[in-house]
Amino acid sequence: MKTVVGVAVVADNRVLAAYRPDPDGGWEFPGGKVEPGETDEQAAVRELREELDLEIKVGASLGPAVNISPEYQLHVYLATVVSGDPVLREHSELRWFAAPELDEAGWLVPDRPFVRELRGRL
Numbered sequence: 643m644k645t646v647v648g649v650a651v652v653a654d655n656r657v658l659a660a661y662r663p664d665p666d667g668g669w670e671f672p673g674g675k676v677e678p679g680e681t682d683e684q685a686a687v688r689e690l691r692e693e694l695d696l697e698i699k700v701g702a703s704l705g706p707a708v709n710i711s712p713e714y715q716l717h718v719y720l721a722t723v724v725s726g727d728p729v730l731r732e733h734s735e736l737r738w739f740a741a742p743e744l745d746e747a748g749w750l751v752p753d754r755p756f757v758r759e760l761r762g763r764l
């Protein structure tokens with residue numbers, strides 16, 4: 643099973659969410675596919691640099707991985723900002739959500755268990 647890593651960047655009790663453009667649009671955690679030879683943490687750091695121009699420190703796992711296809715599972719990690727401000731490149735929108743704003747309706751389905759877990763941690 644290959645892994646897609648999602649990164650829940652938390653700052654000031656808010657989490658950074660990115661909107662994946664339509665047709666399969668929805669809020670997600672920035673990140674992407676782990677490449678061969680890479681750890682989840684290395685992939686997380688690389689993807690956030692590429693997607694957002696953001697330097698992060700990866701923290702704890704937000705819970706067990708969730709299957710998203712026969713080939714891929716999604717694993718989400720907490721992270722903090724080391725430097726930079728997120729730059730919109732590949733998504734249609736970026737937003738910092740506080741706990742009460744984490745309305746599940748808009749999140750990609752595989753992300754929802756991680757969003758629930760996150761709610762208690764912001």
Ligand SMILES: Nc1nc2c([nH]c(=O)n2[C@H]2C[C@H](O)[C@@H](COP(=O)(O)OP(=O)(O)OP(=O)(O)O)O2)c(=O)[nH]1
Pocket residue numbers: 646647648649669670671672673674675676710716750752753
């Ligand atoms: N990045 C990310 N992808 C997610 C999340 N939830 C979820 O179901 N996905 C799915 C959407 C995509 O099918 C897949 C990630 O693919 P991707 O296209 O972002 O991966 P990538 O950046 O490595 O790009 P590529 O190699 O496909 O060009 O995982 C999430 O929270 N973050």
